[in-house]
Amino acid sequence: GCRIGISGRSPRADRGVPIALVPVKAVIIGAGMGGASAAIALKQLGLEVEVYEQVTENKPVGAAISVWSNGVRCLNHLGLEEETAALGGIVDSMSYVDAFTGETMCRFSMQPLIDEVGQRPYPIARAELQLMLMNAFGHDDINFGKKMVAVHDGPAQATVEFADGTSASGDIVIGADGAKSLTRDYVLGSPVERRYAGYVNFNGLVPVDERIGPATEWTTYVGDSRRVSVMPVAGNRFYFFFDVPMPEGVPFERGTAREVLAEEFAAWAPGVHTLIGALEPGATNRVEIYDTDPFHTWVRGRVAVLGDAAHNTTPDIGQGGCSAMEDAVALQFAFRDNPDDPHAALAAYEASRTERAADLVLRARKRCDVTHGKEPEKTAAWYEELRHEDGTNVIRGIVGNIVGGPLT
Numbered sequence: 240g241c242r243i244g245i246s247g248r249s250p251r252a253d254r255g256v257p258i259a260l261v262p263v264k265a266v267i268i269g270a271g272m273g274g275a276s277a278a279i280a281l282k283q284l285g286l287e288v289e290v291y292e293q294v295t296e297n298k299p300v301g302a303a304i305s306v307w308s309n310g311v312r313c314l315n316h317l318g319l320e321e322e323t324a325a326l327g328g329i330v331d332s333m334s335y336v337d338a339f340t341g342e343t344m345c346r347f348s349m350q351p352l353i354d355e356v357g358q359r360p361y362p363i364a365r366a367e368l369q370l371m372l373m374n375a376f377g378h379d380d381i382n383f384g385k386k387m388v389a390v391h392d393g394p395a396q397a398t399v400e401f402a403d404g405t406s407a408s409g410d411i412v413i414g415a416d417g418a419k420s421l422t423r424d425y426v427l428g429s430p431v432e433r434r435y436a437g438y439v440n441f442n443g444l445v446p447v448d449e450r451i452g453p454a455t456e457w458t459t460y461v462g463d464s465r466r467v468s469v470m471p472v473a474g475n476r477f478y479f480f481f482d483v484p485m486p487e488g489v490p491f492e493r494g495t496a497r498e499v500l501a502e503e504f505a506a507w508a509p510g511v512h513t514l515i516g517a518l519e520p521g522a523t524n525r526v527e528i529y530d531t532d533p534f535h536t537w538v539r540g541r542v543a544v545l546g547d548a549a550h551n552t553t554p555d556i557g558q559g560g561c562s563a564m565e566d567a568v569a570l571q572f573a574f575r576d577n578p579d580d581p582h583a584a585l586a587a588y589e590a591s592r593t594e595r596a597a598d599l600v601l602r603a604r605k606r607c608d609v610t611h612g613k614e615p616e617k618t619a620a621w622y623e624e625l626r627h628e629d630g631t632n633v634i635r636g637i638v639g640n641i642v643g644g645p646l647t
């Protein structure tokens with residue numbers, strides 16, 4: 240059931256007049272995975288929610304994401320259990336393959352992981368995940384084409400200003416405005432440096448092809464501090480990605496992914512070449528990977544950050560989006576427990592999240608370094624481990640990422 244928050248600023252309360260049930264009003268900036276999840280979560284609780292998004296239509300960058308069991312739990316909690324399962328790929332096993340020989344280094348079932356955490360993970364095409372979330376909140380209730388240019392706290396309300404000269408105010412402002420967050424700069428009082436992680440990621444979708452990997456397997460080719468991976472999403476498609484260590488700022492012309500990858504991966508196994516032949520160059524994304532050092536101030540007065548704005552991570556453990564969904568559920572719990580006090584609710588939200596989110600950022604950074612050869616001997620040792628892996632160590636690592644959120 241929903242509970243209605245009671246606005247802490249109602250002057251009627253001070254005069255002893257019965258308190259009217261005025262819902263807390265939340266202004267959310269950004270309708271990505273984090274902002275849309277938070278909008279659903281707060282609306283579910285009975286808050287009045289306004290969402291503002293700078294883009295004019297749903298055009299996510301990136302092809303898909305793996306929503307691990309902790310993220311799936313959050314989506315289930317938001318009432319999206321059936322929709323999520325329908326969009327998710329079925330991953331029954333994982334394997335690592337030698338980049339050059341094409342030999343399987345190890346292959347193991349995902350079932351022990353599912354049994355341990357009680358929820359199957361789901362890789363999902365990004366555009367479909369995004370649309371599911373927007374529809375769950377109410378697509379037509381999202382204010383598109385609204386670019387926030389300033390945010391400030393006030394004694395009774397927080398206010399945002401948009402590029403079109405309009406503004407919006409609420410009891411709280413949630414900045415879910417992504418890795419280059421303006422809200423974050425406001426909350427921290429100064430801009431944050433993002434750290435280049437040392438590699439670029441090419442990604443997209445291709446039809447399932449068993450010459451690349453089995454249809455229900457997450458297959459990863461590794462060698463030479465690089466990684467090529469496919470995992471199933473719904474609709475008989477593979478989400479694929481290539482990680483290529485290189486300096487920041489190397490020029491790239493969109494549409495040339497096939498030539499670039501064919502050259503970079505010339506010596507790799509036939510499955511990788513089948514994938515390069517199958518990808519759609521014009522629809523292949525190329526992303527330079529960054530993260531930010533964790534910080535523990537997420538709230539300034541009535542203004543708070545959520546999602547990548549609060550914890551920009553490398554994608555090496557597939558937890559950035561899941562962590563944003565955890566933030567959304569934690570924010571809901573904070574308002575459930577502090578219905579009439581936005582300041583107390585935001586403080587509770589911050590207290591429940593900063594350590595967990597920092598842990599995921601640092602775990603991802605560590606995996607990133609091993610995968611991409613920051614210290615080559617560690618990467619070589621990892622390849623050797625994979626040749627003797629029965630799944631136990633890999634699954635222990637993934638379970639370690641999954642456990643620790645508001646629902647796990």
Ligand code: FAD
Binds near residue numbers: 293387418420560
């Ligand atoms: P975003 O998705 O960036 O959304 C922010 C939104 O705010 C955008 O829509 C933007 O237009 C809007 N906005 C920004 N500024 C303004 C403004 N001033 N005014 C109005 N609107 C604004 N995560 C996983 O969980 N699993 C994975 O497998 C995974 N793989 C990844 C692979 C790659 C290559 C990358 C780069 C990331 C991956 N992630 C993954 C991380 C995941 O994509 C992010 O953590 C997630 O998108 C964060 O959601 P968000 O809503 O916080 O930010």
